Amino acid sequence: MITAVDHVQLAAPPGSEDRLRAYYAGVLGMTEIPKPRVLAARGGCWFQAGTVQLHLGIEETFRPARKAHPGLRVTGIERYGARLRAHGAQVEWDENLPGYRRFHSSDPVGNRLEFLEPVTSV
Known part of the structure; x- marks a missing residue:
């Protein structure tokens, strides 16, 4: 189950990695957690933020995921969107999910x- x-x-x-740390820790406010030595x-x-973990793995033939994505629950979404914009991130609001305020970045x-x-x- x-x-x-x-x-x-x-x-x-x-x-x-340095750009990822600046964004995920500095902009999103997540905490970097240590990877096991072998990894x-x-x-x-x-x-990590609360119980949510995002693992960023290196891929030699990297192509960004432009459709697939994690959906991250936040509190104070208006302030959170403003925080991202203040750090230069693009924020695209989408009103097409009933019962939710949401944006993509x-x-x-x-x-x-x-x-x-x-x-x-x-």
């Missing part, structure tokens, strides 16, 4: 990310 998503893996090009030799980096290597927050009734 599947009980949870343990992590989402995204690919990144060789040598992009650290492959490059890349892992990040891309990480510094071009991978698509979705940020969403349930709409609460007043």
Whole structure:
């Protein structure tokens, strides 16, 4: 039985770790977590916020994921979108998912990310 998503893996090009750290830790506010030694030799980096983990693995023939993406729940989505814009990230709002406010953006290597927050009734 599947009980949870343990992590989402995204690919990144060789040598992009510093840009990934600046974005995922500095802009998104995630915490970098250490990779096991045997995996650290492959490059890349892992990040966590709460129970959510994103693993960025190095792929020699990297092509960014422009359609496939993780959907990341946030609180205060308006402020979060403004935070990304303030750091130079593009924020594309999408009103097509009933019950949610959401936008899409891309990480510094071009991978698509979705940020969403349930709409609460007043």
